[in-house]
Structures are given as C-alpha cells and as structure tokens.
Amino acid sequence: MENKHLLDFQNVFYTYDEEDKDSFAVKDISFTVDKGEYVVILGHNGSGKSTIAKLSNSIFVPSEGKVFVDGMDTADEKNEFKIREKVGVVFQNPDNQIVASIVEEDVAFGPENLGIPPKTIRERVDNALKAVGMYDYRLHETHRLSGGQKQRVAIAGMIAMLPECIVFDEPTAMLDPRGRREVINTARKLNSEGMSIVLITHFMEEAVFADKVIVVDGGRILAEGTPREIFSKTEMLISCGLDVPDTVKLSLLLKEKGVPIEGLPLTEEELTEEYLRILNL
8 A cells, every 4th residue: 555654753763972862852753744745844943953854864863763754664774775766855055965066967966876877867957957947057057156046956956866755954044035935936836746845944934835834842843733723823933932924923913903804814915815805805
C-alpha cells in the first residue's frame, strides 16, 4: 500500500552532544507531511527548526525516535541515497550552496553526480530554470546574481534532482523583500504543481498560505493547525518570541474598536474583501 505520509517524524529527539543526553536540540517531535502538502514550521532562532530540516533527509539521524521518508527509515544507511532523491533541503545562505561559476552548470551539478545521461540533464536543467524563472540567466555568472536570484538557482539545482519534497530552511533570512517574494512565490508555484513543501521560517507572513503550520519552541512542538487557527493564538506566539502578520494585527485591532469583522483575515486581499462587505460595496 502506498505511504500517504511522505515525511513522518515519530517521537524524535536529537542532541549535538551524545555525552549529554539532557541537551536535546529537539525533544519528542512528532508530525507528518503528506504528499502535495504545504507545511510551514515557525520558530525563533535556536528553537530547533534547522535541526528538523537536517533530520528530514538523513543529514542527521535521530538520537531517539524515528524519521521515515516515504516509509524508509532515515537511520538505515542503505536508504540514504533514495531518501535524498525524495527529499531535498535548501539552506539559508545561497552562497554556500552554489558550486559552479555559471548558472546552468551549477544546476546540472546534482544530476551529473547521479550519473544522469547528458541529454536528460539538459532537459532537467532547462525545466528547472524555467520553473524558478531563471532560464534567461542560464549563461550568467553566478557571482553576479542578486541574493534572491542565487537562492532561486539553488532551488533549481534541487528541482533538477526531481525530489518529491523540498525542505526550505530559512531560505529568505538573508534576502531583501523582493528576494523574499521571489523565493516564496517559487515555493508556492512548485506546491501548486504537486510538490510537497516544508518551509521553515520566522517570518509570519510567509505562513499564511500553508495547509498546516507547526510552531516550535525550545525544541518541542508548541502548536499545530491551520494558519487561521495558529494566528488566532496571539498570546502563545508572543510568549515564544514570535509575532503575527500585520494583517492579523490590524484585523484584531479593528475588532477591538467594534468593527464587525468576521473570522480572521490573513491576507491584504481577505481584509479588503471583509472591509468592502462591511461597507456593503
């Protein structure tokens, strides 16, 4: 029977110091990512988010508990290659992920290491660059690209490996607002085409389009639910060093002032629609 869960964390603990079992970076973490699902993991710096990213495709293996990728145990070394074909990780700093001086050569690096035939690599590289809107830059020098463009090239390199899921570990943390939009729009586009996405971030507005949001604090899962459910818990978010999107703040403020807003608008478009409804326009 086909595994519904592409990614499955089961009571996972991880420590960077095997001699100190009390210093767990993640503690009793359990969650799933289904095929085609868009999951956002929120948490402040040091909450355990990046450790979760590395546990997702056997870069790390659990100190305790199990992580399964499409039913394969990440702690079983014979599964390592297949797991990394299924789940790829894009990290925070694009400069640390780019290995070639020309864009298309960088995107081809992964497939070449898989021993893919040259003709197939050409097709994969072109398709991946088109998917992230960087095809016209395929012959450009990577060091001349903006931060957002470099991150999209890093994503293209991952797409060319044809994973079923990409885990983004704070991919926009080092980018300006335009670069952030480029990367998030790329992630949403890939998800709309059927790819599972796990976005790890501390930017609240990046979570509003998720199917599921997981809040991590102190290495533990503090809450899990839809964006609307999570952002309605403002006190909980503030208590663990997080915030809520500006649109949610404005919605709550208007409600306090007596404006009859229904539900909890998460985006500017939703808030505008609700405002027009109130005005009977």
